[in-house]
Amino acid sequence: MKVIVDRTKCDNHGQCTFAAPTVFRLDERGILQYEENVDESLRDEVEEASDVCPAQAIRISD
Amino acid sequence: MTTELDVPYLDIADPGFAMHSQAVRDARARSWYAKTNYGYAILRHEYVSTLLKDPRLRQGSAKWPEHNGVHSGLFYDWWTKCLLVLEGEDHHRIRRLLNPAFSLKHLEPYLPRFEALADELIDDFLPNGQVEFVNEFAQPYATRVLCILLGIPESEWPTIARLASTIGLALGVTLQQDLAEVEAAIAELYVYAEDLIRDRQVNPGPDLISRLVEANRNGDSLSDDELRNALCLLIFGGMDTTRNQLGLGVMSFLQHPEQWELLAAHPELAPAAVEEVMRTNPTTTWVTRETVVDFDYEELHIDAGTTVHFFTQVSGTDPQAYPNPEIDITAERVGHYGFGGGMHHCLGHFVARADMAIALRALSSKMTNLRINGVDEWMPDSGNTGPVLLPLAFDRR
Ligand code: HEM
Ligand code: SF4
Numbered sequence: 001m002k003v004i005v006d007r008t009k010c011d012n013h014g015q016c017t018f019a020a021p022t023v024f025r026l027d028e029r030g031i032l033q034y035e036e037n038v039d040e041s042l043r044d045e046v047e048e049a050s051d052v053c054p055a056q057a058i059r060i061s062d
Numbered sequence: 063m064t065t066e067l068d069v070p071y072l073d074i075a076d077p078g079f080a081m082h083s084q085a086v087r088d089a090r091a092r093s094w095y096a097k098t099n100y101g102y103a104i105l106r107h108e109y110v111s112t113l114l115k116d117p118r119l120r121q122g123s124a125k126w127p128e129h130n131g132v133h134s135g136l137f138y139d140w141w142t143k144c145l146l147v148l149e150g151e152d153h154h155r156i157r158r159l160l161n162p163a164f165s166l167k168h169l170e171p172y173l174p175r176f177e178a179l180a181d182e183l184i185d186d187f188l189p190n191g192q193v194e195f196v197n198e199f200a201q202p203y204a205t206r207v208l209c210i211l212l213g214i215p216e217s218e219w220p221t222i223a224r225l226a227s228t229i230g231l232a233l234g235v236t237l238q239q240d241l242a243e244v245e246a247a248i249a250e251l252y253v254y255a256e257d258l259i260r261d262r263q264v265n266p267g268p269d270l271i272s273r274l275v276e277a278n279r280n281g282d283s284l285s286d287d288e289l290r291n292a293l294c295l296l297i298f299g300g301m302d303t304t305r306n307q308l309g310l311g312v313m314s315f316l317q318h319p320e321q322w323e324l325l326a327a328h329p330e331l332a333p334a335a336v337e338e339v340m341r342t343n344p345t346t347t348w349v350t351r352e353t354v355v356d357f358d359y360e361e362l363h364i365d366a367g368t369t370v371h372f373f374t375q376v377s378g379t380d381p382q383a384y385p386n387p388e389i390d391i392t393a394e395r396v397g398h399y400g401f402g403g404g405m406h407h408c409l410g411h412f413v414a415r416a417d418m419a420i421a422l423r424a425l426s427s428k429m430t431n432l433r434i435n436g437v438d439e440w441m442p443d444s445g446n447t448g449p450v451l452l453p454l455a456f457d458r459r
Contacts, residue, residue: 030116051167
């Protein structure tokens with residue numbers, strides 16, 4: 001599946017990194033970095049990341 | 063580039079200090095930061111946005127009890143284990159387990175009950191044409207929303223409101239003096255929380271506490287003590303804030319009646335109304351961080367252990383980020399920091415955003431021509447603010 005973060009909405013709060021730490025991480029300046037192509041087995045984690053994102057910036061496209 | 067001599071100084075301990083003042087606006091126009099009695103204040107949106115989430119800073123409230131001479135006891139133990147002050151994996155682990163229960167999809171079933179509550183409270187005072195907004199609407203509404211969410215009988219709201227406000231005293235500079243009262247309130251709230259947890263362990267339902275009891279990630283779950291501490295934090299962090307923010311919101315609209323009429327005519331703008339109120343008139347006037355290491359930022363050298371206040375109203379009305387900063391519920395805006403930002407971003411923001419939108423929509427649909435009706439009374443502008451008394455008169459719509 002494909003993960004899409006809308007950078008105009010994302011404000012680097014990092015809540016997604018708690019939900020799916022192998023997909024999302026903050027770099028040393030606190031900026032979000034993430035994997036775009038993610039294994040299907042991580043779908044639940046990424047959906048949780050999308051649910052808890054304060055800016056509602058994360059989308060999954062199959 | 064600001065040189066050392068140009069750096070403004072703001073006396074934020076002065077009871078007369080006001081965020082909405084020419085002195086603060088002038089400071090922001092001159093410099094992105096100011097010096098204060100307690101470390102630096104960050105004034106501009108761009109700098110708040112980057113520094114607030116910089117990993118070289120951590121929560122600044124952790125040492126609050128120590129700064130006030132409190133080194134042990136019930137309050138100390140609770141505070142130092144609270145999500146709000148934990149850092150690193152200790153924080154992230156608890157936040158990971160709490161976050162999903164506070165997402166929009168789990169909140170939706172509660173929204174009709176929030177709507178019914180708003181209508182019930184408004185219908186009680188509507189025939190009078192006047193209301194003391196804090197005690198007759200904002201406080202019961204904010205507290206009963208939490209009761210609904212946590213599954214506490216709504217009839218017990220006065221006790222919950224009293225306990226939350228008493229624990230709130232812990233944030234004042236008279237902490238030492240109030241300590242016995244604060245600790246008694248925490249002990250009482252613990253009993254509530256422990257009863258709720260025990261009940262949901264035996265009788266799980268579709269409610270938020272059951273969800274937290276059952277929350278589990280890769281075999282990890284919250285211990286009973288962790289859950290109890292979290293429930294107390296929710297009540298402490300969710301009541302006063304929502305009450306104050308609602309009072310500030312109504313005051314903003316009283317001063318901008320054309321915006322209130324716009325909201326009444328376009329109830330779908332209620333979520334935008336909440337954002338605009340929090341941007342221009344936030345209850346949390348600053349969030350506090352502390353630097354972990356020495357570092358250089360722009361022209362500033364910051365030593366480890368320096369306190370940094372992020373000003374929310376001041377950055378929320380920064381003309382560089384908001385060319386026309388006055389409240390406008392139809393405008394497209396970049397985000398504000400009324401709910402903080404980064405790892406400690408407010409856990410309850412979806413709840414607060416939804417319940418305040420419901421309240422503002424209901425109030426604007428039934429009341430017009432709002433005016434002050436007697437003497438209003440306000441908390442100072444330091445850290446958390448809002449009305450103590452807000453007597454209003456209005457016409458029925
Ligand atoms: C208008 C209402 C509210 C406002 C203005 C508000 C504001 C804030 C702010 C500014 C922070 C960040 C503090 C910091 O970084 O130092 C915060 C954190 C928090 N808020 Fe809220 N809040 C509101 C409602 C709520 C509600 C309703 C709840 C619970 C149901 C809640 C629970 C929390 C918790 C648990 C934290 C700590 C999060 C962490 O440290 O990870 N808040 N809130
Ligand atoms: S939680 Fe949302 S806003 Fe925060 S870093 Fe992740 S995508 Fe960005």
